[in-house]
Amino acid sequence: MIGVLALQGAFAEHESCLDRLGQEFFEIRKREHLDRSMDALIIPGGESTVMGKLLRDMDMDSILKERILGGLPVFGTCAGLIVLSKRVVGGSTSLGTLDVTTIRNAYGRQLGSFETVAGFDGKEIPMTFIRAPYVESVRPGVKVLSEVDGRIAAVRQGNQLATSFHPELTEDLTVHRYFLEEVAGVM
Amino acid sequence: MSEDRYKLNKELAQMLKGGVIMDVTTPEQAKIAEKAGAAAVMALERIPADIRAAGGVSRMSDPKMIRGIQETVSIPVMAKVRIGHFVEAQILEALEIDYIDESEVLTPADDVYHIDKTQFKVPFVCGARDLGEALRRISEGASMIRTKGEPGTGDIVQAVSHMRAMNSAIRDIQNRREDELYETAKQHRVPVDLVRFVHDNGRLPVVNFAAGGVATPADAALMMHLGAEGVFVGSGIFASGNPEKRAAAIVQAVTNYNDPAKLAELSYDLGKAMVGINAEEIQTIMAERGQ
16 A cells, blocks of 8 residues: 655646556545555655645654654655755755755756656656756765766665656656565565 | 647646645745745736726736746746737746746736747646636647636635536536537537547646635635645735735645545634625626636
8 A cells, every 4th residue: 555645746646657557545635644554655746845844734744754764665756855855955854864965946947847768777768857856966875776967866765766857747657666666565 | 839848838737736826926925925835926016906906907017026036936936917918928938937827817918819828938827717718728828727716806706616617518528429529629619639638538638726716725625626726826815814824724725625624723713814805796807808
């Protein structure tokens, strides 16, 4: 059972990916929803400032942080990467469990949004970047899974996977499959 | 505009889903909105309620004011242009605005033609009262739709009726036979391809928000129940007694629209709501602009 953080943003798109992979999921909109047991968590794209505020206002941040540090497999895309990052340039930190430095809105405004094809864990896949961040640097223990034009676009630190692009917006399920198989071990 | 660009523009709207887009008139208000959890801000010179009160011609905002807001917040910044005023839109594109609202709140510049939005790289959101209007705007290149509602009134009745009209027309199309879609397209005055999309998918091909008259957390939740994917709040926040608290409450109400106990808590002691005007008592019907 996968929990999908559904406070704001493109969570429905992730749910559709999970559907296609035959995975069951539930939406997390408030603290009580965290009482349900889950095998893994997805933090979707959206606005990281909104998600950060709602996590704080609804008292969900410390419990999630504790669970992720305790080994709960988590996958963050775009805003989800920012929410997980320990250091954020141009924004504030939220859960801060992933030992990387991330630059928010690193490609500028909407005119800087783009699509490309690039390698992820050795496989070429389509990638969509929307007002995207990128990872400026990683600490030891964090593995870089993808770089686009010399900028880090995907990282993994043990149970945590994060991408600066949106795999949930393309038909390609490589990254979701990687998360469910390699990181969460539920497939 | 290339197909890729249009897709990216629709996808930015997808990232705003479940969020609240707030009208702001100064960098200070923009900061308050961002802190309260706005997913984006709409920069404009006067909120709709004041535009309504002042009368006269209402135009695109001064680029200086828009720049000021862009420099203050890190969330997407939108701004309005008059219906049909493609030069105002070119100016906003030059400012690298994140989204242009071709809006009936401003005085229309063209009483026949809307902007050919396919000629722009930046995305457009447009208002609609029914499915035909929504699909016409989409065929002109809009990558996001919102109900028109009746701006600046604090009266939710028009937004409700527009959202219901859109969704009941969508359900109607879903139930039609394939060979009836040509006639349906004619009735709605829209391309048959868009009607076919609605028939096959049961929704608009772009994200659809509620706008026009949202004043309380309950209003926002009501619109989410009726099928909105997020809400615009115009005058409802900064014309109220406690903008910070009301803004934050509306943000949470959109996430928890299905949780009455939470909504009760959110509605508690918000201070004075915007006074509001009954949508039937007003003289300028903004929703009738640009069909």
